[in-house]
Amino acid sequence: MKVLLGICGSIAAYKSLEIARLLQKKGSEVRMILTKSAQSFVTPLTCQTLSNNEVYLDQFALTKGMKHLTLAEWADILVVAPATANIIGKAASGIGDDLLSTTLLSFPKSILFVPAMDVGMWENSIVQENVTALKEHGYHFLQPSVGALASGRVGRGRFPSVSIILSKINSVFEKRSVLPDKNFLVTGGRTEEDIDPARVVTNRSSGMMAAELVRAIFCRGGNVKGIFGEVTCPLPEEAEIRRVRTSGEMLAALRDNFAWCDCLLMAAAVGDYRPKKTAGSKIHNKALTVNLEKNVDLLAQVTKRKAGKTVVGFSLEDKNQLSRARDKLKSKKLDLVVLNSPAAIGQTQIKASILRPQGGSTKSEMQTKWHLANCILDECMRQMSDRKRK
Ligand SMILES: Cc1cc2nc3c(=O)[nH]c(=O)nc-3n(C[C@H](O)[C@H](O)[C@H](O)COP(=O)(O)O)c2cc1C
Structure with missing residues (x-):
């Protein structure tokens, strides 16, 4: 499986390095896009070393080919983890103002969002409306877990465990049908x-x-x-x-x-x-x-x-x-x-x-x-x- 991993500006960004490592251990190839904010939480060098692949940061970098198109062609699945309220909002509004959001617009295969944010942000009705709209368009979501958050509050917003994220990636990649409400x-x-x-x-x-x-x-x-x-x-x-x-x-x-x-x-x-x-x-x-x-x-x-x-x-x-x-x-x-x-x-x-x-x-x-x-x-x-x- 070829996984394009989009990392956003959340305190949970460091956990995505473990996702990349375990995906590779199981035989998948991983390439990463870091948003500008994500680079305040994890370094491109760490991501490049871990993924053994070039890390993509800038839509307008002076490299050959249009990265938002070539990466979309290369990958089997695009996983945005952690997904911020910001990237969810941009995706729901069709905004493409950086490499990750533009790649989201041009990606024709399965897309999985794994949100992580403070409970207040997650429960914000605008964020919830954006999630619902994206689901209606066929985007997949793994909802955040309930627990202690970086802010010190307790509630839904925690980045789910790496093991359930890996299972969810498999489930989406294998196109497993949604179970009835049972x-x-x-x-x-x-x-x-x-x-x-x-x-x-x-x-x-x-x-x-x-x-x-x-x-x-x-x-x-x-x-x-x-x-x-x-x-x-x-x-x-x-x-x-x-x-x-x-x-x-x-x-x-x-x-x-x-x-x-x-x-x-x-x-x-x-x-x-x-x-x-x-x-x-x-x-x-x-x-x-x-x-x-x-x-x-x-x-x-x-x-x-x-x-x-x-x-x-x-x-x-x-x-x-x-x-x-x-x-x-x-x-x-x-x-x-x-x-x-x-x-x-x-x-x-x-x-x-x-x-x-x-x-x-x-x-x-x-x-x-x-x-x-x-x-x-x-x-x-x-x-x-x-x-x-x-
Ligand atoms: C310390 C810190 C932690 C943050 N954690 C989160 C988070 O977990 N989820 C989130 O949606 N935004 C979080 N933010 C806010 C985002 O970083 C901010 O909205 C940023 O513009 C997101 O950019 P991106 O979506 O392009 O990565 C955090 C900001 C700071 C300063």
């Missing part, structure tokens, strides 16, 4: 069941698949909440995530949120077994036998009251994979089952099949969990619209 509940990570106050029975699930589902839903404009057990991966800061530890806590969180959702994606690895008894104090025996019993089946519990919701289950199998996954689909009245194997645990890449209740499945070759998350969402949307038609 509520998605995602469970992820692993549960722990106590042997004693210090020891637990658990599994190796990392939570990565569910974290990618949350990111994909967020980037495609869906309303998303997460319920996560223990994880060994970063979770998206932008989404509302409730942390739990045991399967009992996860069940309680599911019961609290199930009514809210239109679609439940049950990616959590809930322990199949739990100790029959939990010791009240730390065990010091020379040898220890732990008797395990079958745990409560959370998915079966919540799907008792499914009431028109779309429910997606995950099935991790190493033997009789297809028949076991089909049994799960049928016995729990699921709308989709994602079948994968223990080889996927903790890996960024996954081989999986998506099984449909009508019969048939989509089997994928090795792909990223981000890509699989998006395929699952596309399949969910098909199931939801099929149901609506019926």
